[in-house]
Amino acid sequence: MELRHLEYFVAVAEERHFTRAAERVRVAQSGLSASIKALERELGAPLFVRSTRRVELTEAGRALLVEARRTLVSVAAAKDAVAAVQGVLRGTLSVGMVQCLGVIDAPALLARFHAAHPGVEVRLTQSGGAKLIEGVKAGRLDLALVDQPRPAPDGVSLAHLATEPMLLVCGREHRFARRDRVEWAELTDEVFVDFQSDWGARQLTDRVFAAQGMTRRVALELNDVHSLLELVGHGLGVAVVPRPMAYKKGFPVCIAELNPAAPNWEASIALRSGEHVSPSAQAFLRLVLGSDTLPVT
Numbered sequence: 001m002e003l004r005h006l007e008y009f010v011a012v013a014e015e016r017h018f019t020r021a022a023e024r025v026r027v028a029q030s031g032l033s034a035s036i037k038a039l040e041r042e043l044g045a046p047l048f049v050r051s052t053r054r055v056e057l058t059e060a061g062r063a064l065l066v067e068a069r070r071t072l073v074s075v076a077a078a079k080d081a082v083a084a085v086q087g088v089l090r091g092t093l094s095v096g097m098v099q100c101l102g103v104i105d106a107p108a109l110l111a112r113f114h115a116a117h118p119g120v121e122v123r124l125t126q127s128g129g130a131k132l133i134e135g136v137k138a139g140r141l142d143l144a145l146v147d148q149p150r151p152a153p154d155g156v157s158l159a160h161l162a163t164e165p166m167l168l169v170c171g172r173e174h175r176f177a178r179r180d181r182v183e184w185a186e187l188t189d190e191v192f193v194d195f196q197s198d199w200g201a202r203q204l205t206d207r208v209f210a211a212q213g214m215t216r217r218v219a220l221e222l223n224d225v226h227s228l229l230e231l232v233g234h235g236l237g238v239a240v241v242p243r244p245m246a247y248k249k250g251f252p253v254c255i256a257e258l259n260p261a262a263p264n265w266e267a268s269i270a271l272r273s274g275e276h277v278s279p280s281a282q283a284f285l286r287l288v289l290g291s292d293t294l295p296v297t
Contacts, residue, residue: 003075005039006068008032009047013065014140016054073139077278089117093280096125096132096144096270098199100225102244103162103267104288106145113284120280128198128223136270142281144270147200147242149207149263158268159289164243166204166262169253171235177254184212184258193220193228193237201265205240208262229253 011021012032022029040047047061057065079091093113097106114122125135129146136144137155145161152158168187170176176186195202209216220237222228225245232239233252242265246255269288271277277285 001039001042002035003072005035006071008035009039009061010065010068010072012036012048012055013057013061013068016056018055069139089280089283090119091278091280092121092123092142093278093284094123094125094141095284096127096135096141096146098129098132098145098147098267099126099223100245100248101145101147101267102242102248103164104145109284109287113287116287117280117283128196129200130198130203133270136272139272142278143285145267146270147265147267148270149200149203150266152270152273155273157271157273158266159271159285161267161269161288163264163266166201166240166258166265167243167246168238168240168256168258169229169232169246170238170256171233172252172254173235174238174254176238176256179256181257181259184208184214184260187216187238188214190216191237192216192218193222193231193239194218195228196221196223199223201240201242201245204263204265208240226251 008021008025008027011025012018015021015024018029018033022032025032036047043060043064045060046058047064049056049058076091095110110122110124113120125132125141125144127135129144129148132141132144132146133148133153133156135141137153146158148158150158168176168182176182194205197203197206220228220231222231225241225248228239228241229245229248229251231237240258240262246253269285271281
């Protein structure tokens with residue numbers, strides 16, 4: 001079984017499409033298809049159910065995907081470890097990041113890392129925290145800067161970065177615009193602008209409303225902090241966001257505390273539990289945390 005066959009298989013499994021997978025691994029589609037067929041012959045089982053629109057994993061394919069990802073991660077870690085012994089970091093560093101996390105200057109840290117380790121290719125993925133954590137768990141990401149509420153899901157550990165309160169933001173003409181504090185009960189008739197469901201901030205707000213037996217109307221769902229603040233500033237709804245996002249400069253919004261206070265929003269670094277952390281990931285963690293000791297829970 002060749003490693004490239006496993007790499008091609010994982011690409012097809014994740015893309016659910018042979019053409020996109022071929023583009024991703026930079027190989028002709030005919031070559032990729034031939035590799036998948038060779039792998040299926042070797043294993044004696046079909047790995048995909050093919051249709052005109054997409055590809056789905058069979059039961060055998062789902063079983064192989066877990067081990068294939070683990071194997072590819074181990075091979076990459078082995079290469080990185082040998083390079084580290086030789087005093088040079090090489091390979092890749094795959095980082096996931098929630099937009100506008102605010103508690104660290106991630107672009108500056110990535111630039112410093114790149115300057116210190118030019119032999120490492122830095123790959124960056126931006127998404128909601130839940131999707132990023134799934135990427136860490138599956139081995140697609142070395143680590144991720146996330147805002148997911150604790151506890152961490154099985155297979156993932158969180159290194160704490162910061163804790164911040166959740167605040168209400170509204171437009172300057174809104175009835176809450178000159179208020180320092182707003183009761184949750186006052187929000188029942190409001191129209192909300194909010195993040196998509198895989199964002200940690202959205203999950204915290206949903207939990208508060210559910211715990212108090214309240215319902216709300218989320219009319220506008222976004223995957224972008226700037227757009228959320230712009231829509232709120234134009235009076236299209238209110239939002240509950242972490243303090244670093246509420247105080248981003250350049251947006252015409254008013255800010256108020258919430259009573260009772262919502263559970264705190266937490267920013268963390270997500271890592272795979274019990275797995276070897278690559279030398280490149282260790283170097284980036286030292287840069288972020290300023291320590292060789294990782295406060296992982």
